[in-house]
Amino acid sequence: MRLNGEIPVGRGEEDGMDGEMNSLNYSIGGVGQKLTVGYALTSKKKRSFLQPKFLSLARSKGICFIAIDLNRPLADQGPFDIVLHKLLRKEWWDIIEDYRQKHPEVTVLDPPNAIQHLNNRQSMLQDVADLNLSDYHGKVGVPRQLVVKKDPSSIPYEVTKAGLKLPLVAKPLLVDGSAKSHELFLAYDEFSLSELEPPLVLQEFVNHVLLCLIVGGILFKIFIVGETITVVRRFSLPDVTNHELAKVDGVFRFPRVSCAAATADDAELDPSIAELPPRPLLERLVRELRLRLGIQLFNIDMIREIGSRDVFHVIDINYFPGYGKMPDYEHIFTDFLLSLVQNKYKKRPTT
């Protein structure tokens, strides 16, 4: 688990991808092999992930990155050892699934059906809920939530029927890497929620600040790259007090909290707030989720319940998150990519 400084990168538009070729061929460990990674990423993701320092380290280790040309059949490109992908285009899912089935020798990171599980905020947290991780160096659960597919006028009734406690966080049901899917609202009363546009998930807000701090609570972002776990601290929203709840009505759009600029790793924090979730708990959670989700590249947003030391809630899981801001991502990622092929060679029977 590392807690280093953050690497600043810019944000850009969220369109598709360009078709540039970026082929850099080198040898792995001087044994004459090269590892070819095809990538199909949004322009935004390319900018944040394929940073010069990363590309140069990868090149020195014999890893070459080739941009997949979406205007040509995938099977005619490569050959690839690994395909990395995160795109907004709907047509891509069929293309990559078909390719994966016809080319089992290629490691596709990650399988499209597994990613789709995380692209829906209803199914996203289901595995954490099913895991029922209590009494294992702490407890991990998920906030109670309700899905509203259509008809916003039924929201007040549904909220009351489900017994959800206010305030509620309203989140778009589908997450597709677009800015809109990150547009969140905090609702102080159930009636104002009818103003929002379904499909939505209404999630109970979990108070997670120990003292009444002006800056807000702390959120743990747990980055997973294969077997490697890296945790960073980010600032989150302040708690909602009962007084505020009684006084305020309406829905309010969230600012983009807990982004990389909101790093709390260097802040002077009360140790009871700053203390990371227990390592054995994280290892167990991540191991189980990797197995159940069938995914190697994701992150988990976790908060500590107010007044507790070891009760945690997972509020969000993201596929192929902003690794460019993860400390030491260059080494972690290159080592991971190399380990994938090394494991593949190890598994091959010797003749």
Ligand SMILES: Nc1ncnc2c1ncn2[C@@H]1O[C@H](COP(=O)(O)OP(=O)(O)OP(=O)(O)O)[C@@H](O)[C@H]1O
């Ligand atoms: N149930 C909750 N209780 C308390 N705070 C919450 C809750 N849900 C979200 N938040 C706060 O809102 C922020 C954004 O929520 P969330 O992570 O679900 O959105 P997102 O758009 O999926 O974010 P990301 O950029 O990580 O994908 C969180 O980092 C946290 O600070």
Ligand SMILES: O=P(O)(O)O[C@H]1[C@H](O)[C@H](O)[C@H](OP(=O)(O)O)[C@@H](OP(=O)(O)O)[C@@H]1O
């Ligand atoms: O500031 P962070 O790294 O937490 O924000 C992430 C965000 O959580 C999403 O994972 C973004 O990915 P998309 O969903 O594909 O937009 C990341 O975007 P990126 O382009 O920077 O990788 C954010 O950084």
Ligand SMILES: [Mg+2]
């Ligand atoms: Mg999040």
Ligand SMILES: [Mg+2]
């Ligand atoms: Mg998210």
